Amino acid sequence: MTVGMIQEDQVLLQSSVGERIWALYEDRAAFQQAVKDYFALGMPRWRVxxxxxxxxxxxxxxxEKNVG
Structure with missing residues (x-):
């Protein structure tokens, strides 16, 4: 799933989710929502x-916070 363009100087983090969420992979909409919800709780300053x-x-x- 790609949510946006990755910039060359952007900080990336590799992670994963449990099999319960991976089992939703064939239903893309459900999988994407479950992944977003999962990381929104524990890592709100990061996006998938x-x-x-x-x-x-x-x-x-x-x-990154926009200054201005």
Whole structure:
């Protein structure tokens, strides 16, 4: 799942979720919502940018505050 463009200098974090959420992978809308909800609770300053089902990887990008 790609939510937005990844910038070259962006801080990324690799993580994962439990099999309960991976089991939703074929229903893309349900999977995307479950992943967003999961990380919104524990890592609110990060956003999901990619999911790799075969490796069970979730990639997150740090959300930078806009100054101004």
């Amino acid at each position: 940018v990619r999911a790799v089902y075969q490796k069970r990887q979730i990639w997150l990008a740090k959300i």
